[in-house]
Amino acid sequence: MNKSIIRYILSRVLQFEAVFLLLPVIVSLIYKEKDGICFLIVSLCALALGTLGSRFLPKSKVFYAREGFVTVSLSWILISLVGAIPFVITGAIPSYVDAVFETVSGFTTTGASILTDVEAMSYTCMFWRCFTNWIGGMGVLVFIMAVVPLSGSHNMHLMKAESPGPDVGKLVPKVKDTAKILYGMYMGLTGVLIISLLIAKVPLFDAFVLSFSTMGTGGFGRWNASLGAYSSAVQTIVIIFMILCGVNFNAYFLIIKGKIKDFFKIEEIRTYLLILLAGAVIITLLVRGNYSSYGEAFHHASFQIASIMSTTGFSTADFDLWPTLAKTILVCTMVIGGCAGATAGGIKVSRLLLLFRTIGRELSHLTHPRSVRKIRMDSQPVLEETIKGVQSFFIAYAILVILSTIIVSIDNFDFQTSFTSVISMAGNIGPGLGMVGPTGNYSQFSDCSKIVLIFDMLAGRLEIFPMLVLFYAGTWRKS
Amino acid sequence: MQIVIVGCGNVGGSIARSLSKEGHDVTIVDNDIQEVKDLSVELDVMAIEGNGSTLDVLLQAGVQTADLLIATTESDEKNILCCLLAKKAGTKNTIARVRNPEYKKEIEFIKEELGLSMSINPELSAAAEIARLLKFPTAIEIDTFAAGKVELLKFEVTSESPLSGMALKTMHKKLNTDVLVCIVERGTETLIPNGEFVLSEGDKVSVIGTGKKASLFFKAINLNQGKVKNCMIVGGGETSFYLSKMLIQSGVDVKIIERDKKRCEELAEALPEAIIINGDGSDKSLLGEEGIESTESFVSLSNHDEENVMMSIYAKKVNPKAKLITKVHRSAYEDIIGDMNLGSIINPKFLTAEEIVKYVRAMSNTVDSDIEALYQINQGKAEALEFIVKDSSALTNKPLSELNGKLKPNVIIASIIHKGMVETPNGSSKILEGDRVVVVTTETGFSDISDILE
Numbered sequence: 065m066n067k068s069i070i071r072y073i074l075s076r077v078l079q080f081e082a083v084f085l086l087l088p089v090i091v092s093l094i095y096k097e098k099d100g101i102c103f104l105i106v107s108l109c110a111l112a113l114g115t116l117g118s119r120f121l122p123k124s125k126v127f128y129a130r131e132g133f134v135t136v137s138l139s140w141i142l143i144s145l146v147g148a149i150p151f152v153i154t155g156a157i158p159s160y161v162d163a164v165f166e167t168v169s170g171f172t173t174t175g176a177s178i179l180t181d182v183e184a185m186s187y188t189c190m191f192w193r194c195f196t197n198w199i200g201g202m203g204v205l206v207f208i209m210a211v212v213p214l215s216g217s218h219n220m221h222l223m224k225a226e227s228p229g230p231d232v233g234k235l236v237p238k239v240k241d242t243a244k245i246l247y248g249m250y251m252g253l254t255g256v257l258i259i260s261l262l263i264a265k266v267p268l269f270d271a272f273v274l275s276f277s278t279m280g281t282g283g284f285g286r287w288n289a290s291l292g293a294y295s296s297a298v299q300t301i302v303i304i305f306m307i308l309c310g311v312n313f314n315a316y317f318l319i320i321k322g323k324i325k326d327f328f329k330i331e332e333i334r335t336y337l338l339i340l341l342a343g344a345v346i347i348t349l350l351v352r353g354n355y356s357s358y359g360e361a362f363h364h365a366s367f368q369i370a371s372i373m374s375t376t377g378f379s380t381a382d383f384d385l386w387p388t389l390a391k392t393i394l395v396c397t398m399v400i401g402g403c404a405g406a407t408a409g410g411i412k413v414s415r416l417l418l419l420f421r422t423i424g425r426e427l428s429h430l431t432h433p434r435s436v437r438k439i440r441m442d443s444q445p446v447l448e449e450t451i452k453g454v455q456s457f458f459i460a461y462a463i464l465v466i467l468s469t470i471i472v473s474i475d476n477f478d479f480q481t482s483f484t485s486v487i488s489m490a491g492n493i494g495p496g497l498g499m500v501g502p503t504g505n506y507s508q509f510s511d512c513s514k515i516v517l518i519f520d521m522l523a524g525r526l527e528i529f530p531m532l533v534l535f536y537a538g539t540w541r542k543s
Numbered sequence: 544m545q546i547v548i549v550g551c552g553n554v555g556g557s558i559a560r561s562l563s564k565e566g567h568d569v570t571i572v573d574n575d576i577q578e579v580k581d582l583s584v585e586l587d588v589m590a591i592e593g594n595g596s597t598l599d600v601l602l603q604a605g606v607q608t609a610d611l612l613i614a615t616t617e618s619d620e621k622n623i624l625c626c627l628l629a630k631k632a633g634t635k636n637t638i639a640r641v642r643n644p645e646y647k648k649e650i651e652f653i654k655e656e657l658g659l660s661m662s663i664n665p666e667l668s669a670a671a672e673i674a675r676l677l678k679f680p681t682a683i684e685i686d687t688f689a690a691g692k693v694e695l696l697k698f699e700v701t702s703e704s705p706l707s708g709m710a711l712k713t714m715h716k717k718l719n720t721d722v723l724v725c726i727v728e729r730g731t732e733t734l735i736p737n738g739e740f741v742l743s744e745g746d747k748v749s750v751i752g753t754g755k756k757a758s759l760f761f762k763a764i765n766l767n768q769g770k771v772k773n774c775m776i777v778g779g780g781e782t783s784f785y786l787s788k789m790l791i792q793s794g795v796d797v798k799i800i801e802r803d804k805k806r807c808e809e810l811a812e813a814l815p816e817a818i819i820i821n822g823d824g825s826d827k828s829l830l831g832e833e834g835i836e837s838t839e840s841f842v843s844l845s846n847h848d849e850e851n852v853m854m855s856i857y858a859k860k861v862n863p864k865a866k867l868i869t870k871v872h873r874s875a876y877e878d879i880i881g882d883m884n885l886g887s888i889i890n891p892k893f894l895t896a897e898e899i900v901k902y903v904r905a906m907s908n909t910v911d912s913d914i915e916a917l918y919q920i921n922q923g924k925a926e927a928l929e930f931i932v933k934d935s936s937a938l939t940n941k942p943l944s945e946l947n948g949k950l951k952p953n954v955i956i957a958s959i960i961h962k963g964m965v966e967t968p969n970g971s972s973k974i975l976e977g978d979r980v981v982v983v984t985t986e987t988g989f990s991d992i993s994d995i996l997e
Contacts, residue, residue: 129584220584237545237568237589447576 065540068122070135073222075117077139080208081146082111087195088150092188099188102153110146132221133533136205140522143204144168147196156189161511168518170196171204172525173407175283175377175494178507178514182288187269190286194273197282200525201309201407202250203227210243225530229404230415230454231447235317249316250407254279257305264298278302281309281407283377283494290502291371291378296363299380303370310336310374310402331442332403332414336373339400339413343369343393350390354381365390373397375409377494384501391497395484398491409492409524411461418446418454460528465490468520472513485509489520544907545609547572547634549595549625550616551582553872554640554665557896558613562903563588570604596625598632607633611906613899615640615663626659636660636906638899642781651963661902668898669891670785673868676887677771677840678758678793688918688929688981692965693958695725695920695927696757697749698766700742705764712738718763721967722752725957725983726925733924735953735985749920751927751957751983753965758793771795771839771866777824777854778844779806782870782891784813786842791816798833800824825850827857840866848872855885913991915979925985927957930992932978937996944970946996954995957983 085107092100147170148163157163162178169176170193179185185193199207203226209219219239224232234242254275261271270286274294277284287293291302311333318327327333347365348358355361364381371378372394383394401410421439428435438445468486475482477499484496485506495502509517523531533539548559549572559582563569569588572595573579583590593600595616606612612629614622619641626637638661641650653659675685684697700706709717711724727734728747734740742748750760758770774790776783779801787797787810797817801807807821822829824845835841841858843851848871855869867886880888905917916929932939938946943956950956958981959966959974966972974980982995989995 219587234589237563237570238587240587241568 065134066122066124066126066131068120069125069127070131070138072118072120072122073135074138074142075114076208076212077142077204078110078114078146079118080114080204080211081143082107082114084195084199085110085147085150085192088188088192091191092186095187097186097188099150099154099156099186103150103188103192106146106149106153127221129221129224130533130539132225133530134539136222136225137522137526137530137534139205140171140526144171144518144522147171147192150192151189154186154189156185161514162507165506165514165518166193167196168521169494170194170282170284171200172492172521173197173200173280173282173375173409174489174492174521174524175277175285176489176500176517176521177284177494177505180505180507182285190273191269194276194282194284194286197280197284198254198276199280201280201282202247202313206243207247209240210247226526227405228409228525228527229312229412230418230457231450232405233314235314245317246313249313249320250279253305253308257301260301261298264295264301266294266298274302278305278376278378279309279407281306281374281376281402281409281492283371283375285378291367291380299363299367302378303367306370306374306376306378307337307340309376310370310406310408312403312405313407314405315403329442331417335417336403336413339397340366340369340373343373343397347386347390347393350387354386368394369397372493373400373402373408373410374406375401375491375493377488379495379502382502384497384503395487395497398484398487398493398496401491409490411458411491414441415454415457417441418451419458422451422455457528460532461490464520464523464528468516471516472509475508475510475513477508485517486520489517490524492521492524544568544611544903545605546570546903547601547604547606547609547612547629549573549601549604549612549614550622550640551578552615552617554892554895555613555615556582557892558615558899559586559588561896561900565900565903567903570609572600572604596621596628598628601625601628601632609634611636611638611660611903613638613640619643619646623653623659627653627657630658638663638902640664640895642666644781644785663895663898665891665895666781667785668894669782669870669889670789672894673782673786673842673887673889674789674793676868677774677790677795677842677866678754679761679770686918686920688916688927688958692753692960692963693751693981694754694757695749695751695918696761697726697747698761700744700746700748702744704744704766706742706748707744708741710739710741711736718760720760720763721756722750722760723955723957723967724748725751725927725955726920728924733985735925735955735983751981752967755793756967773838774798774840774842775833775835775838776800776842776844777851778846778870779803779810779819780844780846783842783844784810786844787814787817798838800829800833825854830854830857831861836862838862838865840868842868842870844870848876852880852883852885856883859885914989920983925983926987928982928984928989930980930982932974932976932980932992935976936993938992939974939976942971942973943968949996951984951986951995951997953986954982954984956995957981 085103088103089100144164144167148167151157151163152160157166165178205222205226223239235245236242257275258271261274273286291299315327315330315333344366347369348362351365352361367380368383399411400416401412402408404412404414425437425439428437439451465486469483472482472486481498481500485500488494488496500506545568546562547570548555551559551571551573559569559571563586571579571582571588572591574594576592579590579592591604606629612634614625616622622639626639630637637659639659641662642664650662686695724736726749727736773796775798777800779799783799787799790797799810799817800820800822802823804821807819811819820833835858843854845851851869855867858865858867868889869885870889871880913930914928915931918927920927956968959968959972960979980992
C-alpha cells in the first residue's frame with residue numbers, strides 16, 4: 065500500500081473542497097448573511113491543511129487498484145466530515161452526527177434529511193446543502209481529474225472506483241479528457257435546466273438549488289413540501305430532467321457525436337424507459353381515485369416514479385398513502401435505480417438485465433446441460449468476469465440491506481420504516497415509507513442507526529466494494 | 544495527436560507505452576480481450592476489442608479522424624489490409640509492420656500508390672542497429688533518414704585528423720570522398736558551413752551520405768579503427784539474415800551457427816558468401832571449433848534471452864577483446880544484463896518503438912505542410928527536413944550551381960533521392976519532380992521546398 069500517494073491525493077481533494085466551500089461564501093455576500101464567515105473559516109482551514117499535505121510529492125508513484133479503492137472511499141469520508149463542519153458552526157444543525165448525515169446524504173445524492181424544518185435554513189447553508197448534491201452526482205474525484213492529473217496514467221483506478229456501473233469505460237483515450245467531457249455535458253444540462261426553470265418563473269436562488277439537486281439526482285428541497293411548492297409546469301420540467309439524469313451520461317456522448325439512432329438502441333436505456341413508462345401507467349390506474357382526472361393522476365404518478373427510479377427523491381404527493389401495489393412498485397424501482405454511468409444510485413438497470421440473463425442461461429443450462437452460451441448486452445458478448453462481478457455485487461447489496469435493517473431495527477420502529485429506510489439509503493434515494501415517507505424525515509433515528517445509514521449511503525454511492533475494501537485486512541498488510 | 548494502434552503484442556504494447564507517455568491520445572485495438580484490458584489498466588489509453596482489419600472495428604476506434612494508425616498484428620497481410628482500410632476511411636498517416644522480406648517490392652508499391660506512410664520491420668531495425676554498431680567505432684553517432692537510406696554521422700575532429708585545418712571545398716578532391724559536411728558544432732554554436740569553411744580541432748562535424756560512402760570517408764580520415772573484419776552469429780532467424788546481408792555488403796566475413804538443418808539450407812541458399820554451421824550455438828566445443836577465441840565480434844541472436852546472455856558471458860570469458868552484441872526481448876531484465884558488461888544490448892521491440900516515436904514527433908511538427916519527415920539534430924538546434932518535390936518550381940530541372948546565391952543562408956541541400964537512389968548533391972545535380980530531397984537547416988518554420996529560396 066502506497067500511503068504517501070493516498071495522503072497526497074487526499075490533500076488535493078481537501079484543497080478542492082476548500083474552493084467549493086467558497087461558493088456559499090459568495091452566496092452569503094449576496095444575501096448579506098453572517099453564515100458566510102463560518103464557511104470562510106472552514107474553507108481556509110481546509111486549504112491550509114490541504115496545501116500542507118500536498119507540499120511533498122509522493123515518494124513513489126505506484127498506484128494500483130487497491131490504492132484506487134482506498135483513495136476514493138477515504139476521499140468521500142473526508143469531504144463529508146469536513147463539509148459537515150459549517151452546519152455545526154452556523155448552528156443550522158447543532159449535532160455533528162446529524163450534520164455528517166446531512167452532508168453524506170448530500171454528497172451521495174441521497175437527499176434524506178434529518179431536518180424537521182428545512183425552510184428555517186439560511187440561503188448560505190441551503191446553497192451548500194444543494195451544491196453537495198450536484199458535485200456528488202458526477203463525482204468529486206472525476207471533477208478533480210478533469211482539472212489536475214492526480215496519479216499519472218493510473219487515474220483509471222480512481223475513475224473505476226468512483227463511477228457507478230458494472231463496467232466503466234472511457235469516452236476518449238485519456239481519463240482527463242473523459243472527465244472533462246462528462247463534466248462538460250453535466251454542466252451543459254445543468255445550465256439548460258436553470259434557464260428552463262427561470263423561464264417557468266422560478267426565483268433565481270430556487271432555480272439554482274433546485275437544478276443542483278435535480279441534476280445530481282439528490283433530492284434536497286428548499287421547501288418542506290418538496291416539489292409540491294412549485295407549479296405543475298415546474299414539476300414537469302423536473303420530471304424530464306430527473307429522467308434524463310437517470311440515463312448513462314456516456315450515452316449522451318453518442319448524441320453529441322450525432323449518433324442519435326445508436327442512443328436509442330442501447331438496451332439499458334430502452335429497459336429503463338420501459339420500466340418508467342410501465343410503472344407510471346400502472347400507478348396512474350391505481351391512484352386514479354385520489355385525483356380529479358387521469359391527467360392529474362398520470363402527472364403525479366410519473367413524477368413519483370421518475371423521482372424514485374432516478375433516485376432523486378423529490379415528491380409532489382404523499383405516496384405513503386397510496387395503495388400497497390403502488391408502494392411496492394416504488395420500492396422495487398428504488399432497488400433498481402437508474403442506468404450505469406448516470407448520477408443515479410441503486411443496483412442499476414444494466415446489472416438487473418445481466419442478472420435476468422444469467423438466470424435465463426442457467427435455465428437453458430438445466431435443459432441442455434452441455435450447452436455453451438454467451439450472455440450478450442447490446443449484441444456484444446459480456447465477459448464472464450463482469451457477470452461474476454454483477455452477481456457478487458448483488459449478493460453484497462442484499463447482505464448490506466439485511467444487516468443494516470437488523471441494526472436499525474434496534475430503534476424499534478415498524479418494519480416498513482426500518483426496511484425502506486435502509487433500501488432508500490443504499491439506493492441513494494431519500495424518502496422511504498412509513499415514518500421516513502415523503503412527509504417524514506430521519507431525525508427520530510438513534511445516532512447508532514444514523515451511523516449505519518451513513519455507511520449505507522456511502523456504500524450505495526460507491527457501489528459497496530470500495531467501502532468494504534477499507535475493512536479488509538489484506539488491504540492494509542504491508543506486502 | 545490521435546493515434547490508433549492495431550495489435551498490441553510485444554511491439555504494439557511498447558509503442559503504445561511510449562506514445563501515451565508522450566501525451567498522445569492513443570486507442571488500442573486487439574483481438575485478445577485480456578491483452579487489451581491489461582494494457583488499458585496500465586496506460587491511459589482507450590481499449591477496443593475486435594479484429595482490427597475489419598471496417599466496423601476501425602470506425603469504432605475512430606480512424607475517420609485519426610492522425611496516425613500503426614498496424615502491428617502478427618500477420619503482414621492483416622497489417623497492410625488494416626492500413627489500406629484506415630487510409631481510405633480518413634486516417635492521415637498509416638504505418639504497417641511488414642516482416643516478410645518477400646514483400647519488399649510490394650511495400651514500395653503500396654507506399655507510392657496507396658499512401659502507406661511507413662513500414663516497420665523490427666528484425667530489420669535490429670539488424671541495421673547491430674550492423675551500425677559493428678561497422679563504426681563508438682566515437683561516431685549515427686542517425687538515419689529516408690527509410691534508412693541516408694545516414695547522418697557525427698564525430699569530433701581530433702588534432703591528428705587530416706580534416707583539421709582543411710577547407711571544405713578542397714575536401715572532396717583531397718580525400719576523394721562523396722559525403723557532405725552539413726553541420727558543424729563549434730563551441731556552443733551550431734553552423735551550416737559553406738565551401739570556404741575551414742575545419743579545426745574540436746569541431747563536432749556531421750556528415751550526410753549513404754552507409755557505404757560514409758564508411759569510405761571514415762577510412763580516408765583514419766577513423767575506421769574499430770570496424771570488425773569478421774563476425775560470428777548464433778541463431779539464424781530473420782534478424783540474423785538481414786544482418787548477414789548488411790555485413791557481407793560492407794566486406795565483413797560472416798559465420799552463422801543455426802540449430803535447424805532446414806533453416807541452414809535456406810540460409811546457405813540466400814547467403815552464398817556466408818559460412819553456415821549447422822549445430823547448437825550453446826555447445827562449448829562447437830563454438831571453440833568455429834573459433835570463438837579469435838573472432839572479432841560475437842552476436843547472439845537466438846530466440847531465448849537466457850541462452851543469449853549465457854553465450855555472451857562465455858564469449859566474454861574466452862575472448863575478452865571481441866565486440867559483443869546480445870539480443871534481449873524482455874525489457875525488464877535490461878538493467879541487470881547491462882550491469883554484467885556484455886557489450887551492447889539490442890532490444891528489437893524497443894528499437895521499433897523508438898523509431899515510431901521519432902516519426903510521430905516529427906509528424907506533430909509538420910502538420911499542414913509538404914514536409915515528409917522532420918528530424919531534430921543536436922537537441923533541436925538544427926533540423927533535417929525531407930520533402931517530396933510534387934511539381935516543378937524555380938528549384939527543379941536545373942543544375943544546383945544555378946541556384947547559388949538564391950538559397951537562404953543556413954540552408955544546405957544535403958541529399959537528393961532520385962527513384963530510390965541516393966545522390967550527394969554537387970553543382971551539376973538537378974532536382975526533378977518526384978524526387979525526395981533532404982534539406983538541413985538551422986532555421987525553422989519551413990513548410991514547402993520552395994521556402995528554402997530567398
